[in-house]
Amino acid sequence: MRKSEITLTVNNETYTLPVKPSETLASLLRERLNLTGTKIGCDEAECGACTVLVDDQPVLSCVYPAARADGKNIITVEGLAKMVHDVMKLHPIQEAFVEHGAVQCGFCIPGQIMTAFALLKRNPDPTQEEVRYALKDTLCRCAGYPMIENAILAAAHTLRTGDPLPLPEIFESIHKQEIVGRKHLRPDAVDKVTGDAIFTDDLKFDNMLYAKVRRAMVPHAILTKLDISKATQLEGVSAVLTAEDIPGEQNHGLVTLDWPTLIGVGQRVRYVGDAIAIVAAETSEIAAQAVQLIDAEFDLLPVISNPVQALAEGQTQIHESGNLLKHIKVRKGDVAQGFEESDITLEHTFHTQTTDHAFMEPECSIAVPLPDGRMEVYVGSQIPYQDRSQIARVMGWDEKRIRIVGQKMGGGFGGKEDIAGQIHATLLADATQRPVKLLYDRHESLIAHPKRHATQIRVKMGAKKDGRLVAVETELYGDTGAYASLGEKVMTRATTHSAGPYDVPHVRNDCYAMYTNNPPAGAFRGFGVTQSAFAVESMMDMLAEKLDMDPIKLRELNALHVGSVTNTGQELDESVGLL
Template sequence: MKEMNIKITVNDKEYSLPVIEGEMLSDLLRERLRLTGTKIGCNESECGACTVVIDGEPVLSCSYPAVKARGKKITTIEGLAKNVGENGNSYLVLHPLQDAFIQYGAVQCGFCIPGQIMTSYALLEKNPNPEIKDIKYALKDTLCRCAGYPSIIGAIRAASESITSGKPPISPVIQTSRIGKRIVGQISHRPDAIAKVTGKAIYSDDIQFEGMLHARVKRAMVPAGILTELDISEALALPGVQAVLTAKDVPNAKTHGLFIKDWPVLVDTGEQIRYVGDAIAVVAADTREIASEAIDLIKFRFEPLPVVSSAVQAHLPVTRKIHESGNLLKHIKVQKGIVSEGFNEADLILEHTFHTNPNDHAFIEPECSIARLTDEGRMEIYVGSQIPYSDREQVAAVLGLPENQVRIIGQLIGGGFGGKEDIAGQIHAAMLTMKTKKPVKLLFDRQESLIVHPKRHATQINIKVGAKNDGQLVAVQTELHGDTGAYASLGEKVMTRATTHSSGPYEVPHVNIDCYAMYTNNPPAGAFRGFGVMQSAFAVESMMDTLAEALKLDPIELRKKNALRVGSVTNTGQVLKDSVGLLECIEKVENALHEKAGPNPFVPVPDPDDPTIVRAWGFAVAYKNTGLGGGAPDKAGAEIELLPDGRFEVRSASAELGQGLPTVLQLIASEELGQGTQQVQVLLSDTDLTPDGGPTTASRQTYVTGNAVKYTSKAMRDLLTSELAERYDVSPEKIEFKEGLAQIDRQEVQLSTISQNLRKDGITPKASYTYWAPETKPLGQGGDMHVAFSFAAQAALVEVNTITGEVKVPEVIVANDVGFAINPLGLKGQVEGGIVMGIGHALVEDFILEEGRVITDRLAKYRIPSIYYTPEITSFLVEHPTADGPYGAKGIGEICLIPTIPAITNAIYNAIGVRVDKLPVDQEKLVSELQKHKQFA
């Protein structure tokens, strides 16, 4: 019964491999066969990214012992596409599923895609014609955080038809821009799509270097205390351990941070532990197992300190100070008019307090950094980062190196959503490489990811609104407490956005807002899609429905009456000059809603077959700034080179998290340079090769880097035109650029020839441009705080089980004003994903903390929406161009998520009369409230 080797067949190839202790099938595939298309998202059988097909059945390879696969036939993502044709003339034929996933835009960050496709493949092999319910059943535990579920369902159905008919998958019908041009505004597939559906796409953890060490971090795992003793001797003595570093080994700057550098690289003895994820020591060892063993051998003692566990508690004068500067990170204030006068004018005043919980980004790809020294002694870091230049600055500061001695080589990112803006393992890996001179990989496991990186801010929002009897808002006063956790991260910025958006997308004459961003001993809170606005929209949109009911007004009419429009003045004193499509968004959703649900969509309707099920619609609107704003210089650099092969390469150090930035930049450059998209390639996120595109945050990349590429394209065109005009002695007006060539008067010259000729003469055909977004004003100074706002309206249908309290969202109607839809396929993915994430935040996701300790420290505990939560989505594009956006475009990445949550909670109120004022919706609480109602009825 004991055999020495594992004989298996993988993708029709036979292998005989020696047995390795404790090896899972995923390790065998990834490490030994280098089939890195099989991904590890959670390593706990929850996410499905590691799905492979064993003898026809989809199985999770991360928890399947490799030995158990003995004698079995395994198919991985690499085995689906077939190479056809002779040597040298062979080409790749995609499986219909792979083809359909690309066409339907089901591929975004791409990290979960191998698992999605393999699970779907196994389904179609057994059931070639699945219904939607079969697809949902089969894919229930194959999670996609970009939540391309609607597109995934569409793709599987198209592939199924294709397999049955033998014809290529039928392309989907996608709404394109109303004002589209030759290239921008039209459907285009992602440049990285083929790599992502075939398993060829490389993410940080897929990279290996000769002699690479593996790092692990010793975390405090206690939320508050003083580190008194630290003993690393046993860990150092463990065979295979190459280095153990503590705070004493930090070469230069002791702290890091995006703006405020208050986050210790490592906590030193005598210093404070401020949260469970604080790093005490870092280890590099020959294998990950040895490194893990070593961190268990590191012993430390600490003197416990009282835990500060909420923003409100942190604000009390008696509460212990977590930082020397106190617990108040920032007091943010908005004032317009005189709020007391506003309330004096009001016919009705309502007040309520709302609570929102922390959320985790739960990107399927956990954080991974690899550091290595080049032969010249420069530090290179391979990492999927949202802000490569900030990584470079922070790593260099800690290592004490000039910034040009550090190079960040950005990798594909398996989802970010704001959670990959802060430093994760970049600095620790680099320190270990400095010490050992060897490449070091620092991969977070899911538990570490959940514990360490910044979360969404938990908030308490008290809101008081005053209105006239006709619904006219006259005053809004809010007080917010935001829990920014142990370190600042982007807390101040996030809570500023929460503050300025907390009176909603309405014109209100009198506004007074106070917001307190507070330090606590919880994990830090920072950027997360929606950036504070999600929280305040939940409060204000709930209040709008309450107000409508009290005034006996239609909730949609109430919003229309107060909606921001061109010429309105926001609560920060910004006069909106253009691009305010809110009313059109509301009307689009309203019309569709009445068409679907008749004149009274907000009235509860019991299910005729099961009266315990009640349905009703809910409505909400939102707005969200595009760009950094608030006086921050908002710029992006881009560079374009005409390569010797006649193709253009666009370069910018902006990050692609799956949102589709390379497509957007490719489309813009193609449009401007007269090319087809095949003629333009995009290189991102390499601090040596690409100019700084600024942070990928604040829904800013399409606008800011998009503009940078647009202007760079123009500069490129001008450069080529002037060179050609001189060489061919024609006037510049007679030069035009077309697919792959320049038309010079009546002569056509290949771009490759032009590029090569210029290079012969010592000229590199390269242009660059730094785009500065229009100047904005800091909060408190009036004027333009932001360059643009996106707007949205949503209606959600809920189905409440009045016995169990369970809530479903079968349908959502949405309209988003995006200015101009440059990349409609990518836009569709963002909208669908935002809605599903919104459903997740409303109904599923709860990052539970208890006295600073993380209860939901596994993906099995921090649940995110599965394909089961996919609603039917009716989506409208609204395009009110903004003057300075590229072709009028503004951001979409965040707005799509924001109104979903209050639309759902408003619908729950309409269905059963229970007002949800604390997220997420608690089904047990719905039931107990319903029972209370019955008692009083």
């Protein structure tokens, strides 16, 4: 016979709670005990952010059944620090993470700390390799691993010997000022190591509803039928909205207003992540069930899967304006003359793949209607003012009716510049006059939000026998996906950097930023230069090999310097910095 209650001890406090079917330990800790230091990054035991100790053993609480915790002792990140004479005393591991700069966005830090805590309980004197092995399934997207490793080794020393915490050796600038040039601790580091740091999904509001999105899940089609009747009749559902319910403009976008908030019947679906309906319900589970009850029919269209195909003659046009977002050109000198003057010419085509930002914190937005008719939107966003203007456009409101309340961001890297759930949450909150939370799971995040541009880059390079570059010609195809996002800006930067940081008299660059039926591509660290730098620097290595020349010497010979003129015509008159 199944028990109706479970009793567990969490951070030295004993709780007896009713059993909830299918509840995970992470959900119990976060939702019922309000211990939100335990984070959920993937919800499928892959990232380690949810790590807690159960009877001194590290477990991934996002898949650990809450019922299995009956009679067990649980330790979360909130249970490590102690109050001594009304002053918080950090555990040595927490103190080490603060002092060694191991804390960046902070979303993974509770999992890192609890994994380290478990390691040092069973192995007080680990080697660096043992630390790395212990952390292999606890991911940090900010890439703070060296600082994390050093922090754990420092904490191990203190726990083992009782000595003060060994501090990192960081040399201050010889030109240090009162603030600049000196070592500083992150202002929010203590909150992040104790579990007190609040991210958007950690927030709760009275009478809050939970939202889900019905995605098209086909890459290219016309939506011919949409039936929401079953979803609206499901008990616990408060609202189901479609494109017909949009009060203002349908499209939004950072630069080009081409991204529909919701796809209506008779309109074109351009990628699998396009939204066709949104639901708000009393629980996330009910909202998810309602989404599955929404029936949709499509007239499938040919799929454009890459930018070269998109530019070819006779292809289906994804947008009314065509498949070409922008043709970007850079011209300097006479490339034909440059190749004639070259002693050696090389040509190669490079490819780079689509890349997801893989921030540890999935996208989350909460819209809260206020009594005076305004709307507050809580979100970890990289461009909050653009959020406000895009929400206002779709709602048909003056921007003054909307307040974006910025939250801590569990990683962004460019991937939280575009609209995710902000508009959908606002639409539902306005329709229900209740707070609405829209949280993506990892699958939805991978499907819906913009990525790094996949590219095809052809580089033709001409040089003299001594290695001096004479001419560079590049042709880039950038896959900006279904909607523009920041594709024009990203691929412009890729183009202007595609001949490298070199003094070349003759340059010709052409870039075709193309729409396809892939997920949109937008901002990502490097902003287009990652792709073009890979191509041109690979070609420089190939040229060095062909000339039997040291690749560093080849770059020094050709690097921009004071007096150089760049590919775009800028004369560099000071502080070039390459040599």
